[in-house]
Amino acid sequence: NAGVTQTPKFQVLKTGQSMTLQCAQDMNHEYMSWYRQDPGMGLRLIHYSVGAGITDQGEVPNGYNVSRSTTEDFPLRLLSAAPSQTSVYFCASQRDRVVETQYFGPGTRLLVL
């Protein structure tokens, strides 16, 4: 049982490049979320999903796309990276709507030059 895994751990992009941050969980959780963490800002919700095929926007969705084709995977896509997207990205999952415990992945550090 690996929990929530994220790849890559580190990534450097040039402005305008695209990339996908991968997130997978093996706990059969229905709910998955993406957060970004910036200095002094805490974690802010980008997108979330309440099940395969269902996604919705969070607080800061602009510049990011998501899809949920399987229960296990919830990739985050940056279509045209900008320096403002330099951040640490966390993926999280939970069993159901009752958020008693949300499991976080180890994070992906992204630098956009």
Next chain:
Amino acid sequence: AQKITQTQPGMFVQEKEAVTLDCTYDTSDQSYGLFWYKQPSSGEMIFLIYQGSYDEQNATEGRYSLNFQKARKSANLVISASQLGDSAMYFCAITGYSTLTFGKGTMLLVSP
């Protein structure tokens, strides 16, 4: 919309002393949950403690306790007998619909 306010950017405590990290919240939901997470310098988010809005007793987990005062909308974290390994960022969070809203965090430094 939910909101979490953590007014202490940094806190200092000596080893073996108790420390209280403040958290106030705002929500229009009748049912909600409050969380505290620890983030050490290595970066991972570590779940510490959870309090449901209908729980009558304050939550405790080992050296961590949550001082829940519903009328004041506060959910302070109390760490008893601080240890050097407690030095980290601490985040308070509140449930939304299946997601969490976080505060900006408090940096705790424990000195020998």
